[in-house]
Amino acid sequence: MKDKNTRISLCAMGALIGMLAMPAVQADPAPLEERLQLCGGCHNPDGNSVIAENPKLAGLNAKYLQRQLEDFKAGKRKNAIMDSIIPMVEESEFKALAKYFSEQKRLPGSLAVVEPVAADPSAPAAAGALSEQAKAELIAKGQQIYMEGVMASAVPACGGCHGEDGTGNDKFPYIGSQNNVYVVNQLTNFKTGARDNDPKGVMRAVAKRMTDEEITAVAEFIQTLKEAQ
Amino acid sequence: MKKLLSIIIVALFSVQASVVLAEGASKPKVYGKKGYVWDEMTPERTQVLKMGGDPVKGKESFRGCQGCHKADAAGVTEGVYPRLTGQHASVLIKQITEIRAGIRQNPKMLPFVEDPAISVEEIGDIAAYLNTLTTVRENGKGAEDMSAKGKKLYTDNKCSRCHGVNGEGDAAKAYPMLSAQHYDYLIREMKWIRQGVRGNSHPEMVKAISKFSQADFEAVASYLSRLPDYRTVTAAVPAAK
Numbered sequence: 445m446k447d448k449n450t451r452i453s454l455c456a457m458g459a460l461i462g463m464l465a466m467p468a469v470q471a472d473p474a475p476l477e478e479r480l481q482l483c484g485g486c487h488n489p490d491g492n493s494v495i496a497e498n499p500k501l502a503g504l505n506a507k508y509l510q511r512q513l514e515d516f517k518a519g520k521r522k523n524a525i526m527d528s529i530i531p532m533v534e535e536s537e538f539k540a541l542a543k544y545f546s547e548q549k550r551l552p553g554s555l556a557v558v559e560p561v562a563a564d565p566s567a568p569a570a571a572g573a574l575s576e577q578a579k580a581e582l583i584a585k586g587q588q589i590y591m592e593g594v595m596a597s598a599v600p601a602c603g604g605c606h607g608e609d610g611t612g613n614d615k616f617p618y619i620g621s622q623n624n625v626y627v628v629n630q631l632t633n634f635k636t637g638a639r640d641n642d643p644k645g646v647m648r649a650v651a652k653r654m655t656d657e658e659i660t661a662v663a664e665f666i667q668t669l670k671e672a673q
Numbered sequence: 674m675k676k677l678l679s680i681i682i683v684a685l686f687s688v689q690a691s692v693v694l695a696e697g698a699s700k701p702k703v704y705g706k707k708g709y710v711w712d713e714m715t716p717e718r719t720q721v722l723k724m725g726g727d728p729v730k731g732k733e734s735f736r737g738c739q740g741c742h743k744a745d746a747a748g749v750t751e752g753v754y755p756r757l758t759g760q761h762a763s764v765l766i767k768q769i770t771e772i773r774a775g776i777r778q779n780p781k782m783l784p785f786v787e788d789p790a791i792s793v794e795e796i797g798d799i800a801a802y803l804n805t806l807t808t809v810r811e812n813g814k815g816a817e818d819m820s821a822k823g824k825k826l827y828t829d830n831k832c833s834r835c836h837g838v839n840g841e842g843d844a845a846k847a848y849p850m851l852s853a854q855h856y857d858y859l860i861r862e863m864k865w866i867r868q869g870v871r872g873n874s875h876p877e878m879v880k881a882i883s884k885f886s887q888a889d890f891e892a893v894a895s896y897l898s899r900l901p902d903y904r905t906v907t908a909a910v911p912a913a914k
Binding site for chain 1: 736737738739740741743744749751753754781784785789790
């Protein structure tokens, strides 16, 4: 079992290879197993990324996934790492990749590795790490926003579209258990307009009404959301 | 060559001119501006009414509205978002299309209903779906029961001429049902209609409530919010022979 650090360095390496290979890169269709090594470096082979910056792909709607790949390919959605990886993948492969990840089971938690990882008490706390109490308060605030929205600033409840358990549907993506840093980044990008491939502009409209604090809170809560059993 | 160039220039100018004309023609007429006509049909509303609506599809499309209006479409008791259950489809279609056309001013809602957030077809579907719903959740009624005073104001100012004696509105004329609406929403909208900020005020209604005090708004809202869903009332009335 690869640990998180190995995954991150693999992911960075993949990106580096991609960047070096650009722009003369030739996309040749490869078997799915081979592709899963490429995607799995950052997203985990089962689509449950253990890196907070990278999204879990497991359980996402296949059409949504395919559209994101197409948008990366066409430059409609931008991300430094994906921009370097996507030229290596042929458009004809998108459908199978999207289908594969859509069929994987999304695992809850921030470190969705197969074996449970106990928190290392000897590990130094990250700079600015929140106390248990502060984190619980942040999650509670996020839950309030997710379930009820923010009336004063007309932020709709996330659960209205994405479902109270975050599983979404064919129109609204599965966001439950999604990695917190990824959610913060996406909401921030929607807010600034850096990400503008939401087909109806609805997420941009929502995120523009959110404060950075609200974005952080809701992302923390989303990470705790589990699919109803 | 010179001739060709001048043709191109003339062509360019005329294209620009026609764009300006088209913009002028499509510019919505908002209440208070010259040429405003209440309930003037927009091409889109005509189209939606002609297409009709499918409540089954509407339920799906309504998902994008639930974040504010809630899964049961009953809005919030604070009145920030109105109750939509049982509202006449014609009223919902009028309001949505007028928000989309820039006649009714609703910047909060606009991003979620403007094209392409919902399609023309979905407007009629959502309206048909909402019309089929009944309210099971308690609505916001305000702290004090001022129904008696409110009923008198409602009757004396002939509100019932359009909105009906039971607050049932009029589907054929696109007058909204008001019964069992949230108290604070009713007050807010009456004020916005009088001030003109809603954009699609009925001039006769502005006149009817022109002298309303804060206490009057509260009394009328108290009365209407305490009226039961009009359908439960009319259903109890035996059909006229």
